[in-house]
Amino acid sequence: MVKHYEFFVTTEDEYYTTYIGDTVKAFIEESGVQNGIVSVVTAHTNCGIIVTEPLDCILSDLNVLLHRLVDDDAEYSHAHFLPTYGRTSANAYGHLRSILVGNSTTLSLVNGKACMGEAQEIVFMEFDGPQARKVFVDIIGE
Template identity: 25%
Template sequence: MKSHTEHLTMNVPARMGFVNITHQVAQAVAKSGIQEGMVLVNAMHITASVFINDDETGLHQDYVQWLEKLAPFNEDPTVYHHNRTGEDNADAHMKRQIMGREVVVAITKGELDFGPWEQIFYGEFDGRRAKKVLIKVIGE
């Protein structure tokens, strides 16, 4: 069994945003030379996410609105206990929990083996600084 590891550095200038990273993951798979296996894509920060969905701007805006209803940004420490530590990003931790930490995609004949419309996204919920994403390809 072989493995290949790469890291992406993400720096989303907005507090919240979604970046399609499918192309970078596909490049890592190609570079690995692995024909049959899996790729793990993991957000290596507790206020960011990796998820799979459709690359459609209306859907992304729906996610933003939905997440803000579920865990609205509020830096007031009387609203979120976490913000009593001097942070202002308790909502970002909750948004990450909802959207997920990582995805695993099958590799078949050296390609990402997706269903229709599936793409891989990095989700940022407390942006404006560099964060890492792990790409780990495993297989033969």
């Protein structure tokens, strides 16, 4: 059985994080799938999805790290005129941070529950907001 779901995250700032595990778990329950996998993917190239401990200090530290690794004001090729777009893009840092973080996670399902540790949560991360962002959840199994 395959079940597909979609939902939107409305981000509030250029760098924004929110916990989406409850939404994913509700879809798992609704799907009726007991054993298999769940895939969570953002449809955008300036966002990320991670699994980490749900502590705001971890997300704050990750923000600091990503800004150290990918400077907002660096001279990126992407910040110049892009013939394919017909314009200049000013969000290279968002793309690069998304590449570092990744835009998806996949979890095992056993007995209708996502296999996660007690101190784990699914986090959506925005790197070029505020925006309305689509997230896909695919649940595959029996």
